[in-house]
Amino acid sequence: MSSSPTAPPGRGRRESITKRLNPIPSRHPALAQPPVGEAEGTGRLDTVVFGVAAVVALAFVAWGFLGSDSLSSASGGALTWIETNLGWLFVVLASAFVVFVLWLAASRYGRIPLGRDDEAPEFRTVSWVAMMFSAGMGIGLMFYGVAEPLGHYVSPPPGTVEGETADAARTAMATTLFHWSLHPWAIYAVVGLAIAYGTFRRGRPQLISAAFAPLIGRRRAEGPVGKVIDVLAIFATLFGSAASLGLGALQIGSGMEILGWAGDVGNGVLVAVIAVLTAAFVASAVSGVARGIQWLSNTNMVLALVLAVFVFVVGPTVFILNLVPEAIGAYFSDLGEMAGRTEASGGDAMAEWLRGWTVFYWAWWISWTPFVGLFIARISRGRTIRQFVTGVLLVPSVVSLVWFAVFGGAGIAAQRDGADVAGQATSEGQLFGVLEQYPLATVMTVLVMVLVAIFFVSGADAASIVMGSLSERGTLSPSRGIVVFWGVVMGAVAAIMLLVGGDDALTGLQNLTIIAALPFALVMVGLAVSLAKDLRSDPMVLRRAYATEAVEQAVVDGITRHGEDFQLVVEPAAVDPVPNAVAPLPAEDRVRDEAPAGRPRDPRD
Structure with missing residues (x-):
């Protein structure tokens, strides 16, 4: 029988009593530091979150394909109720989030780093700005680059100015910047800050529910309440991303029609476009060509820059240059009026306009926050809150200003010179209508379609990874099968949103996005309160x-x-x-x- 050293008599008992009476104090909260490295989830499938989200999503897909008319009727009724009773909520929340993040940056909390006290930023400022630039690009800018400024120029917001005048051009650019600059990126910043702070400063998993721990307690955040929050985040991402994919399909279909590759493009062709691009996404996910997707994304940024430079050089260059300072001045001059537009100020005409523009945008941005918020959080480790807010608000806003000045200015100039782009083309086809005024129109049209297709594939890839991460307890590398599942479901939801819209497919995209974003808007309110409480300690x-x-x-x-x-x-x-x-x-x-x-x-x- 083996033996072991014998402790002095009574020593073990004395040590036990000593430790019990005077335990070693935990580290003081004023000196606490997060663990080195990222707090990654376990990677195990959360059967409750994934199961509930998958069953409801598949039920929606089945309902859409088997009874699109009844789904259209139900969504129409839900939308009417939301617009009548809660349209103001989206308007108020968007401006409240701008005030909130600006207050965080200017307050004593602005010095707090998103990481350890002595941690340097993970990426150099130039690289960080470049990645922020890439986040500001996407299918939305391609779709609305010409359509929105031109739409507001021809039909300004109710009760403002007369259409197709110099004042209308000024109002059009101010309204476009209102929808694409500070407000949307403040919405993204709320979620991005909450995730980055909780993960890199507090050592929590990268889950939306984990950011609620200061407000509802860790046990509830990991329990049923937290699972409901993560399910809502999955649905917000699903419908917001599907709306973007639907916009991409509309624009590709319009390009095919202009090039003569298809006749009148109906919903059947659009669904086929979505199916082909979804298959391309699945192939990329299954093959694991992450570097290939990254290369395509970087290439897309270069191609987008080439397209913008082409339009700037061969288009109305001087008009575009004059439009930039005028747009900035008009934006800040009209900001209060634009932020206060509700149905009460313009009746039914204003309500319809808000549904098609402002309320849809705020809902769309809210539904994109789990995806974009996670992205900007991931690249911002080591930045202070003040640096984060400054970069997130300013860099994409400048990108949007330049993009809409170039393409919106080209569209307004063409309309002013008698081309009637707004009357001859649909919203998704107006970019092609402008390009027809310039040399190399066919080449540029193909370039636009390639750009949108790559945005479709890479966007579906990124959004599916976010939904996979939420399904697997916050892991940074979700399993390939889960990622493919959500990518396929996202493509199916995009097709259904187009079908529900009927002849005006864009309406279906906008209506269902507003409905799906409402629950997550309430989640974001709780997220802001939780973040403010967390920062106090x-x-x-x-x-x-x-x-x-x-x-x-x-x-x-x-x-x-x-x-x-x-x-x-x-x-x-x-x-x-x-x-x-x-x-x-x-x-x-x-x-x-x-x-x-x-x-x-x-x-x-």
């Missing part, structure tokens, strides 16, 4: 509170006792002895009666 904030109180008391005491000639010294505070306290056992195996040092009053008490 940040180690940097606590240290400043301790320092302010300690220095103030020391200065008062120093002046009282010594006048102006004194110095500050840090030493343990003197407190009354605590009865029956036992200090940790020293190396020489002796127990001394020594009262433990006290601590300053916690500012949170």
